[in-house]
Amino acid sequence: MAIQRKSNMLIIDGNQAAAIAAKMSRVQVVAAYPITPQTPLTEQLSQFVEQGELKAEYVAVESEHSAMAVCTSASIVGARAFTATSSHGLAYMHEMLHWAAGARLPIVLACVNRAIGAPWNVLNDQQDSISQRDTGWIQIYCRNNQEIIDTIIQAYRIAEQVHVPVMVCYDGYILSHTEMPVDVPEQADVDRYLPSYKPHTTLDPANPKNYNLVTLANPRIGVDGKLCHGYMELRYLLQEALQNSRETILQAGREFNGIFGRDYERMFWEDRNDDAEITIVAMGSLAMEAIVAADMLREEGIKVGVLGLRVFRPFPKSDVVQALRKSKLIVVFDKNISYGSEGATCSEIKSALYGTYINASIRNFIVGLGGRDIKARELVEATKKAIASLKETVINPDYPEWICQI
Amino acid sequence: MAQKSSLSNRPLEIRWHGRGGQGAITAAKIIAQAAYLKGYKGVTAAPSFGAERRGAPVSASTRISTEPVLVVSQVENPEIVVVLDHTLLKYPDVTHGLGKNGWLIVNSPLSPRELGLKGEFNIATADATKVCQDLELIVAGLVIVNTAILGALVRATKIVDLPTLEKIIRERFSKSTVDINLAAINKTYEITKTGK
Numbered sequence: 235m236a237i238q239r240k241s242n243m244l245i246i247d248g249n250q251a252a253a254i255a256a257k258m259s260r261v262q263v264v265a266a267y268p269i270t271p272q273t274p275l276t277e278q279l280s281q282f283v284e285q286g287e288l289k290a291e292y293v294a295v296e297s298e299h300s301a302m303a304v305c306t307s308a309s310i311v312g313a314r315a316f317t318a319t320s321s322h323g324l325a326y327m328h329e330m331l332h333w334a335a336g337a338r339l340p341i342v343l344a345c346v347n348r349a350i351g352a353p354w355n356v357l358n359d360q361q362d363s364i365s366q367r368d369t370g371w372i373q374i375y376c377r378n379n380q381e382i383i384d385t386i387i388q389a390y391r392i393a394e395q396v397h398v399p400v401m402v403c404y405d406g407y408i409l410s411h412t413e414m415p416v417d418v419p420e421q422a423d424v425d426r427y428l429p430s431y432k433p434h435t436t437l438d439p440a441n442p443k444n445y446n447l448v449t450l451a452n453p454r455i456g457v458d459g460k461l462c463h464g465y466m467e468l469r470y471l472l473q474e475a476l477q478n479s480r481e482t483i484l485q486a487g488r489e490f491n492g493i494f495g496r497d498y499e500r501m502f503w504e505d506r507n508d509d510a511e512i513t514i515v516a517m518g519s520l521a522m523e524a525i526v527a528a529d530m531l532r533e534e535g536i537k538v539g540v541l542g543l544r545v546f547r548p549f550p551k552s553d554v555v556q557a558l559r560k561s562k563l564i565v566v567f568d569k570n571i572s573y574g575s576e577g578a579t580c581s582e583i584k585s586a587l588y589g590t591y592i593n594a595s596i597r598n599f600i601v602g603l604g605g606r607d608i609k610a611r612e613l614v615e616a617t618k619k620a621i622a623s624l625k626e627t628v629i630n631p632d633y634p635e636w637i638c639q640i
Numbered sequence: 641m642a643q644k645s646s647l648s649n650r651p652l653e654i655r656w657h658g659r660g661g662q663g664a665i666t667a668a669k670i671i672a673q674a675a676y677l678k679g680y681k682g683v684t685a686a687p688s689f690g691a692e693r694r695g696a697p698v699s700a701s702t703r704i705s706t707e708p709v710l711v712v713s714q715v716e717n718p719e720i721v722v723v724l725d726h727t728l729l730k731y732p733d734v735t736h737g738l739g740k741n742g743w744l745i746v747n748s749p750l751s752p753r754e755l756g757l758k759g760e761f762n763i764a765t766a767d768a769t770k771v772c773q774d775l776e777l778i779v780a781g782l783v784i785v786n787t788a789i790l791g792a793l794v795r796a797t798k799i800v801d802l803p804t805l806e807k808i809i810r811e812r813f814s815k816s817t818v819d820i821n822l823a824a825i826n827k828t829y830e831i832t833k834t835g836k
Contacts, residue, residue, distance in 0.1 A: 245673050245683065357689055408712050412686035413669055415676060415708075522710040526650075605689055609713040 242418040248409035251379040251416050252318065252344045252402075253278035255386035257288045258424040259342075262313040262431075265293040265304035269323040270356045271406035272346040276318060298323040302330030302341075309339035310445065312433040314390065317341070320406060321348035324362045328369070331399075335370030335472060337446055340393030340400075340431070342386060343371075347518065347569075348406040349604040357605020358406040360518060364570040364578045366401070370472050372479060373547040375518045376404040377503065379416045384496055387419070390428055391486040396479045397434070398472070403546075405519045407605070419494055427493050476548045483545055501550035504557055506532065507539025513561040514617060517543035517579055520567060520602065527613035538617065543579055551586040558587065561594045565620045567613065568634070569602045576634045584630070595624055598634035612637060651682060651705035652799070653715045657734045658724030661694040663786030667722070668700035670790065674800040674808045675704040682709035689714075697728055704799070722793055723747060724768075724785050726755075735759055745793050747785050752835030764796035766832040768824070775827070777820050787821040791828030802829065 282288035305315040349355040389400035456462040487498030521542025531538040568577020580598035597620035602608040658664030672685035682705035717737040726748035740760035752763035768788035
């Protein structure tokens with residue numbers, strides 16, 4: 235596979251980066267089922283375990299539903315657990331995603347973003363992870379392979395601090411199968427950054443407890459005489475944990491910078507945005523292509539910046555408002571569609587801006603579904619179309635435009 | 641070497657065409673690694689996305705830049721196209737987008753002129769298949785030309801040099817296969833013909 239270079243630079247693909255990150259995070263249980271384009275990641279992890287490079291239990295399950303069931307069980311007994319999947323695998327895992335988040339277990343899942351059928355398609359878009367938006371997981375998206383390795387390591391820090399599972403998402407093929415230079419951290423530094431997992435509650439046969447028992451609507455007195463939360467209080471606490479996780483995410487990014495020299499003290503990436511009158515919003519690898527588009531537009535004298543969404547859940551509303559305060563036009567590109575509405579990230583942007591003093595026009599384009607190639611020049615054309623549309627109306631249209639042949 | 645003009649940070653792009661099993665993707669990765677070793681900070685190597693099978697036409701791409709590569713979309717206007725199997729030249733996709741200062745590198749017994757291709761790009765040919773047959777660089781009955789053709793690529797475009805390429809081959813290949821692959825590269829380098 236990869237070749238050692240000066241310092242720790244390796245030329246590796248996204249799946250290799252994710253596998254190395256899981257290994258360096260010293261995960262103790264890996265349960266996964268292979269699915270394109272995630273497969274090489276699970277193969278690499280099983281090889282690490284087989285060769286003794288990773289001291290973990292690799293559970294070769296028969297489905298993704300079971301994969302998350304195993305991760306949930308492993309996490310309940312105090313193990314650091316990891317899984318990875320894509321597309322239909324994530325959809326099949328849906329029920330257990332709720333279970334992991336509801337049980338407040340710090341599992342980390344790598345979602346290698348892929349389209350969902352029908353019709354069959356193995357290529358990239360973000361419909362799979364966006365469809366799991368409301369399961370209570372933190373979602374962080376990566377723009378390149380460096381961010382994959384760094385984000386998975388940070389994800390354990392975040393998950394174990396706020397007791398919420400973290401889904402680290404990266405684009406199938408575009409990142410998972412594309413090699414690029416990655417600075418691989420030293421294991422000693424990762425150990426310093428990420429101490430071993432200390433669960434606050436552990437299921438232990440020597441000390442029997444009820445766990446995840448049927449919880450009624452209203453709070454009630456438990457066997458120990460203490461008032462226990464009802465179902466709704468537990469839901470509130472999960473929401474509160476996500477609402478409050480921003481500080482933990484920023485701190486995890488800040489301390490990562492302190493040790494590894496790469497700054498992640500941010501909820502999203504901003505490029506060329508300081509003097510921008512128009513801001514392009516994109517998530518995942520498209521946010522890099524968008525920087526090229528912004529440069530092309532700037533060559534024509536159009537002041538364009540890029541907001542590359544990183545943390546999608548919790549959605550950083552006030553940070554986004556701050557970043558978009560000077561924008562007169564916001565052009566949001568989504569690799570997903572909430573059918574009957576619009577792209578999911580566009581809805582978030584609109585929601586964040588509502589009721590603020592920012593009165594920017596917003597245009598939404600659906601792009602790149604099922605691996606449809608989307609080039610910088612097409613982002614440029616769409617942005618120009620959005621600018622031209624302002625002459626007709628500044629009011630935001632009800633529905634997005636699609637960059638496709640219809 | 642062919643140069644991009646419009647944007648300073650636009651990478652040089654190479655597209656590889658071969659048949660599944662010939663090693664086009666490995667070749668794409670080797671050149672990316674060699675370029676990185678030469679000091680290019682931005683390199684990417686990617687297979688064509690989708691289902692691939694032995695014998696079917698496949699493609700791959702390499703991007704090389706002095707800055708980190710931000711472009712993730714598919715290669716549209718490559719400076720260099722490398723063809724591992726000349727029977728693929730019948731498909732217009734293979735030379736699509738190749739500009740007039742670009743290079744077409746073909747594994748073929750024919751000379752550049754004999755290929756009879758229309759286009760203003762430069763052409764380099766070398767019979768890498770014969771080189772590999774003579775050296776018995778054959779795996780499971782398949783002549784493996786992916787390293788040999790790198791000799792023609794380096795000769796024509798000077799995108800990296802032979803010592804750098806040799807270093808990558810020595811790092812990447814098992815000891816028993818290093819010498820035969822290096823011999824294939826060097827021999828193909830020697831016999832490469834260039835023209836229009």
